[in-house]
Amino acid sequence: MLKPLRTLSIRSKLLWIVSSLLIIxxxxxxxxxxxxxxxxxxxxxxxxxxxxxxxxxLNDRSELFNPETGVPEVLGNENDLYAxxxxxxxxxxxxxxxxxxxxxxxxxxxxDESFICKSDYDPDSFSLKSIIGYYEQYLYALFEIDDDQxxxxxxxxxxxxxxxxxxxxxxxxxxxxxxxxxxxxKPGRMSIFLVDEQWKLPLQGDDVTIFTAELAETERGYQIExxxxxxVIGFRTRIxxxxxxxxxxxxxxxxxxLSTSPQISGEPAQILITSPELxxxxxxxxxxxxxxxxxxxxxxxRAVVGGLSAALPPExxxxxxxxxxxxxxxxxxxxIDALLKRPPEQFTDISPQVTHxxxxxxxxxxxxxxxxxxxxxxxxxxxIVVAGYPIKSGDExxxxxxxxxxxxxxxxxxxxxxxxxxxxxxxxxxxxxxxxLLFAWRLTARIRRLYNTTEQAITTEGRVxxxxxxxxxYPKDELGDLGRSIVNMLNRLSGYTRYLESMPDALAHELxxxxxxxxxxxxxxxxxxxxxxxxxxxxxxxxxxxxLRIILTNLTEAANLEEAMRGETKKPVNxxxxxxxxxxxxxxxHPEYEFLLQIRAAPLIVNCSPDHLAQMLDKxxxxxxxxxxxxxxxIVRITQNSDNAEITVLNQGPDLPEKISGRLFDxxxxxxxxxxxxxxxxxxxxxxxxxxxxHQGTCWAENRSDQPGVAVTVSIPLSTAPK
Amino acid sequence: xxxxxAIVEDDADQRENYCDALSSQGYTVQTYANKIEALDGFxxxxxxxxxxxxMLEGEMDGGFDLCRELRQKSPKMPIIFLTARDxxxxxxxxxxxxxxxxxxKPVNLQFLAVRVSSLFRIATSMHSDSNRxxxxxxxxxxxxxxxxxxxxxxxxxxLTLTEFWLIEALARNxxxxxxxxxxxxxxxxxxxxKNTINGYVRRIxxxxxxxxxxxxxxxxxxxxxxxxxxx
Numbered sequence: 001m002l003k004p005l006r007t008l009s010i011r012s013k014l015l016w017i018v019s020s021l022l023i024i025x026x027x028x029x030x031x032x033x034x035x036x037x038x039x040x041x042x043x044x045x046x047x048x049x050x051x052x053x054x055x056x057x058l059n060d061r062s063e064l065f066n067p068e069t070g071v072p073e074v075l076g077n078e079n080d081l082y083a084x085x086x087x088x089x090x091x092x093x094x095x096x097x098x099x100x101x102x103x104x105x106x107x108x109x110x111x112d113e114s115f116i117c118k119s120d121y122d123p124d125s126f127s128l129k130s131i132i133g134y135y136e137q138y139l140y141a142l143f144e145i146d147d148d149q150x151x152x153x154x155x156x157x158x159x160x161x162x163x164x165x166x167x168x169x170x171x172x173x174x175x176x177x178x179x180x181x182x183x184x185x186k187p188g189r190m191s192i193f194l195v196d197e198q199w200k201l202p203l204q205g206d207d208v209t210i211f212t213a214e215l216a217e218t219e220r221g222y223q224i225e226x227x228x229x230x231x232v233i234g235f236r237t238r239i240x241x242x243x244x245x246x247x248x249x250x251x252x253x254x255x256x257x258l259s260t261s262p263q264i265s266g267e268p269a270q271i272l273i274t275s276p277e278l279x280x281x282x283x284x285x286x287x288x289x290x291x292x293x294x295x296x297x298x299x300x301x302r303a304v305v306g307g308l309s310a311a312l313p314p315e316x317x318x319x320x321x322x323x324x325x326x327x328x329x330x331x332x333x334x335x336i337d338a339l340l341k342r343p344p345e346q347f348t349d350i351s352p353q354v355t356h357x358x359x360x361x362x363x364x365x366x367x368x369x370x371x372x373x374x375x376x377x378x379x380x381x382x383x384i385v386v387a388g389y390p391i392k393s394g395d396e397x398x399x400x401x402x403x404x405x406x407x408x409x410x411x412x413x414x415x416x417x418x419x420x421x422x423x424x425x426x427x428x429x430x431x432x433x434x435x436x437l438l439f440a441w442r443l444t445a446r447i448r449r450l451y452n453t454t455e456q457a458i459t460t461e462g463r464v465x466x467x468x469x470x471x472x473x474y475p476k477d478e479l480g481d482l483g484r485s486i487v488n489m490l491n492r493l494s495g496y497t498r499y500l501e502s503m504p505d506a507l508a509h510e511l512x513x514x515x516x517x518x519x520x521x522x523x524x525x526x527x528x529x530x531x532x533x534x535x536x537x538x539x540x541x542x543x544x545x546x547x548l549r550i551i552l553t554n555l556t557e558a559a560n561l562e563e564a565m566r567g568e569t570k571k572p573v574n575x576x577x578x579x580x581x582x583x584x585x586x587x588x589x590h591p592e593y594e595f596l597l598q599i600r601a602a603p604l605i606v607n608c609s610p611d612h613l614a615q616m617l618d619k620x621x622x623x624x625x626x627x628x629x630x631x632x633x634x635i636v637r638i639t640q641n642s643d644n645a646e647i648t649v650l651n652q653g654p655d656l657p658e659k660i661s662g663r664l665f666d667x668x669x670x671x672x673x674x675x676x677x678x679x680x681x682x683x684x685x686x687x688x689x690x691x692x693x694x695h696q697g698t699c700w701a702e703n704r705s706d707q708p709g710v711a712v713t714v715s716i717p718l719s720t721a722p723k
Numbered sequence: 724x725x726x727x728x729a730i731v732e733d734d735a736d737q738r739e740n741y742c743d744a745l746s747s748q749g750y751t752v753q754t755y756a757n758k759i760e761a762l763d764g765f766x767x768x769x770x771x772x773x774x775x776x777x778m779l780e781g782e783m784d785g786g787f788d789l790c791r792e793l794r795q796k797s798p799k800m801p802i803i804f805l806t807a808r809d810x811x812x813x814x815x816x817x818x819x820x821x822x823x824x825x826x827x828k829p830v831n832l833q834f835l836a837v838r839v840s841s842l843f844r845i846a847t848s849m850h851s852d853s854n855r856x857x858x859x860x861x862x863x864x865x866x867x868x869x870x871x872x873x874x875x876x877x878x879x880x881x882l883t884l885t886e887f888w889l890i891e892a893l894a895r896n897x898x899x900x901x902x903x904x905x906x907x908x909x910x911x912x913x914x915x916x917k918n919t920i921n922g923y924v925r926r927i928x929x930x931x932x933x934x935x936x937x938x939x940x941x942x943x944x945x946x947x948x949x950x951x952x953x954x
Binding site: 508509514516517520523527545549553557559560563564581583584585588589610614615617618 | 831832
């Protein structure tokens with residue numbers, strides 16, 4: 001199982017390890033989920049506590065749930081018209097002093113907001129100010145209208161929509177609409193008719209008497225005071241007012257209509273009677289993020305405040321669009337956004353207008369148990385936490401407080417957290433990846449370099465090339481230690497090789513002195529003792545001494561050669577010409593052998609030292625002769641191989657033994673037959689190698705392919721290309 | 724009056740053999756085993772000729788030091804280095820110290836006696852200028868047989884005995900190839916390899932080139948030997 005791992009390079013292994021960093025984002029995600037759960041739990045607790053608090057405040061306020069009051073306390077809808085408590089009775093007399101206490105609550109409607117008009121309408125020419133108040137059993141409304149042309153009702157006309165007028169639309173709880181029209185033919189009491197849907201014709205011949213209205217002219221137009229009995233505007237009855245402007249008393253065309261509702265075509269609004277104390281309590285609870293419902297024990301809605309805002313707090317924007325790093329980050333953010341589910345900006349939930357909340361949770365709460373749970377919004381886009389607490393009066397349960405809050409804020413927070421965490425993780429991941437890759441690259445490069453230098457410092461034959469041993473290895477880490485240890489090893493190996501190579505020379509020196517003693521003693525013996533020269537043992541002793549001398553000379557030859565070549569200067573020589581001279585010489589010095597010279601390319605100019613080349617060829621020829629059948633010719637061949645001149649000496653004889661083929665050119669390596677009378681120190685080919693290397697060349701030996709025998713080749717680079 | 728020869732050699736057997744061989748030739752021989760003994764002996768009496776080993780009882784260059792001392796005392800004394808050290812560097816160092824010859828071991832005692840007598844002859848001829856000039860003139864080459872000196876185009880070359888013999892052998896028969904075997908005999912050493920001959924010739928050419936850049940009288944006959952270019 002581990003086998004594939006072993007074949008991986010260090011780089012790949014590090015990459016694998018880096019990929020384990022991907023656990024970090026997973027951990028982060030898990031952590032964020034946990035945080036979300038924790039936050040939602042906290043939200044639930046907080047909401048339940050809020051519900052408890054509100055319920056405690058509302059405990060024992062039975063009037064809130066008393067259906068006898070007739071008018072529910074519902075707050076929070078923008079459309080709603082608020083009736084403010086008046087300090088005094090209002091006289092419908094065109095005098096405004098009695099409105100003083102509620103002047104501050106006046107609403108202004110101009111053409112900018114809610115109107116229907118023709119294109120030539122001048123907004124300054126028509127505007128409405130309204131105040132609604134209540135005192136005891138009556139609601140009072142005051143309309144101050146700025147109108148440059150007051151057109152009264154023309155009693156001659158049947159249709160009523162031909163003068164300046166106030167229209168009042170009442171929607172009964174069952175949805176039926178009643179259209180009332182307030183018109184006047186002169187200042188003072190106004191006529192009020194129940195009219196058709198076109199506000200044109202009266203449905204009844206008589207005026208409506210339950211409402212009373214008084215018109216008075218003012219400097220800027222006119223004002224109307226209206227009184228409505230409170231019992232007419234009952235539970236969930238809605239009401240809307242419209243001011244209609246007619247400016248031309250001849251054409252009597254309606255040129256503008258102002259509404260007290262934001263949407264003129266929209267539903268009429270509720271008239272809400274403010275209870276200052278309760279308003280204060282509930283207003284204090286009004287927050288856009290949470291909605292508070294107050295239900296009675298029949299699960300009917302008594303009050304709603306606040307809202308379920310989905311708006312996310314604004315995100316800090318990244319500046320400097322041009323910065324490539326920021327662009328890169330934004331790019332990543334784009335990818336992350338595609339991955340993560342962004343909470344919706346908007347969602348819709350149960351309208352605050354509903355009158356009844358039959359949800360199961362309320363049933364449970366109204367039985368007296370506080371509860372908290374989560375539900376989805378109506379469109380399923382958002383999670384909403386709902387906490388409820390019963391409102392009690394003594395032991396009796398009056399109703400329930402329900403506090404709702406969307407967990408949208410938490411989701412948004414979670415989203416933002418996830419987003420920034422992912423971004424940071426991605427950046428950190430890339431950074432670490434980059435750092436590790438760099439590190440791995442550096443490490444493997446160093447290992448590779450160490451490997452290469454080690455490989456280069458040792459030839460295929462196992463010889464250490466001293467110049468290629470690195471002098472210093474810098475870093476003081478483990479790899480540096482390894483490198484230094486390898487360098488040490490190489491140096492020791494090189495020292496050992498040097499020792500081995502210099503051993504023949506040292507040996508020769510050591511042997512020289514005793515040999516000299518023997519040789520000189522034999523000489524003296526020869527002169528001192530008469531006739532001893534004829535003694536066969538004397539002769540053999542001299543023979544032995546001579547052989548020893550030859551051996552010693554051979555031993556020192558290689559060492560001397562290296563020194564001699566150091567001071568030598570090379571010169572360009574035509575190799576075939578030179579070799580021809582050499583071979584002519586061999587024909588004289590080795591008359592028992594036949595020499596064949598094969599020149600396959602000429603001229604071949606090499607930079608060389610002719611003396612040493614001669615020495616090298618001597619060794620090659622000696623070697624060839626030594627292992628040749630006496631009758632077989634010895635071939636000296638000169639060829640060109642790209643930019644190298646190659647000298648090959650071929651003989652016929654025994655093949656190379658395989659076990660020493662790689663070390664043939666090392667000192668003290670010899671092959672083939674052994675002749676007791678002839679020295680086999682194996683230094684000849686070592687000398688060949690030294691001379692070849694001195695000429696920046698190489699040498700090798702191989703068995704001949706055509707017949708038994710050996711071909712030894714020396715390759716020397718040409719100094720210039722042949723013409 | 725017999726001539727005095729000093730032999731400084733740390734190996735007792737070799738020392739005694741040299742001593743025996745040279746004594747039998749009629750020389751008076753003083754032997755020393757190391758530098759201190761030798762210096763001591765030289766203070767008492769200077770020899771007519773000194774044979775020095777280079778390595779002396781652990782002193783790598785003891786022979787060179789002795790040579791330097793002797794040169795200060797007697798600038799014209801023939802000094803022979805007889806050593807197992809066969810490197811070019813040692814040869815050059817030895818000859819730079821004005822040694823008259825540099826022989827490597829093993830040495831043939833007969834040849835050693837020949838060399839010694841030759842050197843004495845040279846020394847004698849140098850002391851008495853009145854000697855008949857036994858000069859051989861071959862073109863630009865001038866060989867003085869008595870002083871064993873050679874001049875090229877009037878410039879006296881500084882040569883060792885072996886070098887003198889080799890040039891003489893080559894120059895006597897211009898155009899004739901002197902084989903390696905013949906040249907080996909000429910060096911009057913016990914055993915000489917081809918490379919040693921090549922080394923001698925290389926050094927000889929160098930010496931000629933020091934006085935004449937265009938010197939090319941000695942030709943290589945590869946694999947066979949050398950010859951002196953006929954005029």
